Amino acid sequence: MSRESISQSISIVHPISLSHGKNAEVWDTSGKRYIDFVGGIGVLNLGHCHPSVVEAIREQATRLTHYAFNAAPHAPYIELMKRLTAFIPVSYPVSGMLTNSGAEAAENALKIARGATGRTAVIAFDGGFHGRTLATLNLNGKVAPYKQKVGVLPGTVYHLPYPSADNGVTCDDAINAMERLFSVEIDVNDVACFIVEPVQGEAGFLALDSQFAKALRRLCDEHGILLIADEIQSGFGRTGQRFAFSRLGIEPDLILLGKSIAGGVPLGAVVGRRALMDTLPKGGLGGTYSGNPIACAAALATLDVMTDAHLQAWGEQQEAAIVRRHAVWKSKKISAYLGRLTGVGAMRGIELLLADGTPGSAQLSQLLSLARDAGLLLMPSGKSRHIVRLLAPLTIEPEVLEEGLDILEACLRTLD
Template identity: 40%
Template sequence: MDNLDYRLPQRRHLTTGPTEPGPKGEELQARLEASVPRSVTPLWPRYIAEADGGVLVDVDGNSLIDLGSGIAVTTVGAANPAVVDAVGQAAAKFTHTCFMVSPYESYIEVAERLGELTPGDFEKRTALFNSGAEAVENAVKIARSYTGRNGVAVLDCAYHGRTNLTMAMTAKNMPYKSGFGPFASEVYRVPTSYPLRDGLSGPAAAQRTISVLEQQIGAGNLACLVVEPVQGEGGFVVPAPGYLRELARWCREHGVVFVADEIQSGLCRTGAWFACEQEGVEPDLVTIAKGVAGGLPLSAVTGRAEIMDAPHPGGLGGTYGGNPVACAAALAALTEMERLHLSSRAREIEAVVREVLGPLVSVAGAGETRQGETGQGEANPGRGGVAELRGRGGMMALEFVDANSAPSAELTSAVARRCRDAGVLVLTCGMDGNVVRLLPPLVIGEDLLREGLGVLADAIRAEVSLG
């Protein structure tokens, strides 16, 4: 991995105790508790003052290793100079006009760039929004308008957002859905491919999914099938090879719009511009968000021109969708992804992760995992620990099990807590809460990455030895 230039020192340094914030952090924590509802209480009481490259610096001067990227957002860094400069120049000209009322060039430029970067050599159109959930909702609206059908199919373990429709599409109840219903209708859940748990080949898993689609829903009732090429909150699950191709083929045969939700997996994150490219799939529609604008709120739906043009004029849009400052940030961020070869860098990150953490699958006693280009793992049962290391590029995960090879959220939480206490931010996910996910900024330096992974490895060894 090439060395990059950074504004802040790329080092881990703790100035306060490992488990408690310093005096400034404590003051902010008290203010938070007095003004912010508990439903949005942060995971980690470290209040960030600056960020750059692979570090987060809090208000008490602690320099922390970031292996979360704001949930895959700060792909090009949290203070990328090109993005910062583009934002400043755009804001100095105008901060808002509403594209639907008085348009501007940067929106069109973003649409053109995304049309070029998304898979498929066909005519495309792009509509811009604010968040990933908005992109998914609008993809559904577009598919329904195009097909004249209502049904929406999603996969087990899916995560698509927190709005009413996307909560219906999301599988995990807590914390995303509990107590917030009733949800939107005409959303159907079908089996997914989860190689560690189901042991099925891609074609076999696809046939299981297709059978449910045909027998329980009916192709003639479906507007779209929405899939994450690599599942996010559901556990960073990489489907078995061939699974997505079979689903896309079935959708084409039956006039069902195939939507790739690339909100977390897209934009170089998995070692390609979009994860579906690695499966040889050209989606009808792609939803894009998170890393697209270097940290500013922007999302998109990009897809086949005839599908995107189906809704009537004025049917899509919103006051802030495609904000000019966010569009300027996106153009800079996309250019930085190209200039810094971040797809290649993501693959280098994956190689380091596998080198450092791969042996822990065997050390933990849960079997030895052999990994290949597909991102799949082969795991054998053991006394408990790491069941599998999986993922692609800068989107990697460890799944933890107990002594009976059952999912262990307790072990996962303990490992994540040890990392955070040592100044390394890692996130968890999975339907059973038993997966540690790694989403480092793709501009992180190799030395810092290795240090953070070393802390994670030590945490795993410590917790497994306690068991």
């Protein structure tokens, strides 16, 4: 199929054309079936075409396909925000706004942080990914390919090492770097916010050190700095809980949402402390398509399905299967390149390494191709694209999950 009309600056992981999907399976236009461990890059925690989501979309499309909430409020937006804010597991009153995407949620969170603090500086983390818009590019802790050839980026942003048991950066390492930053680069009282992923996605599913998270929360409280948790990929059950920040024993001030919020329909949100969300003047937040009625209906159906019991059961089932299989693969030494398992819950990565401990980037590229030929779609991650990102739907049937892991095992065994 010709792609001449599509920008060649868009990178394609899998050069196929998909036709349709059901839960954790997709088919291309030639009829070939694949098991989907990509899930639209974390968008499909409930799988492809979940019946409840499809029915909600169909029903809403017969009533109201669009209205700009700024012009005239509509019921789906109001109901979703009521349900969504109740879904956020924090102790304080919550309000928020809907956006078109996670990147737009991040952009609006920056505006809110500026309005609430009167400051402009932001601190993000190495390896982080928060979007592809100009402001979020500046937040990203990685240059290639996101920041290349785009020139000067807006805002004042500093980066710190991301402490995680998955990357060898300790809590003390990050705290020492932060102390140096405030001693040499910027006055702590000029910082508006920290933005951090509780589990980094693009970097290879690295889980934030909980001791550092608590220290960061204390520092923010002491200096009037906002703490923004980016839960765009880690949220809505990916780690077995509603949101990954709960594992850290902290409450952020603002939370970024997206990806699996609406079962595959474009939607995002920024939610947080009610007083912060009301900081900007009327008209300071909003957007033409933000909170589209069909997207809201899909999100409401998603929340209906995402009970705590479901999230826990799905997360534990998938985590147990992946951890068990990885342990077996390591014990049997099925591949000289098989490295550690990263992440938490059902948000897992598998590292490929060479004998000298350097990233197995070429081997991961080979693995993606081998697995695709065998009927399994995988997603790369990590600074060196050497970590397999496992994002199968939480609703995947156990036998389909095992089939996918069987294919992955067979492909690992044949790596050169």
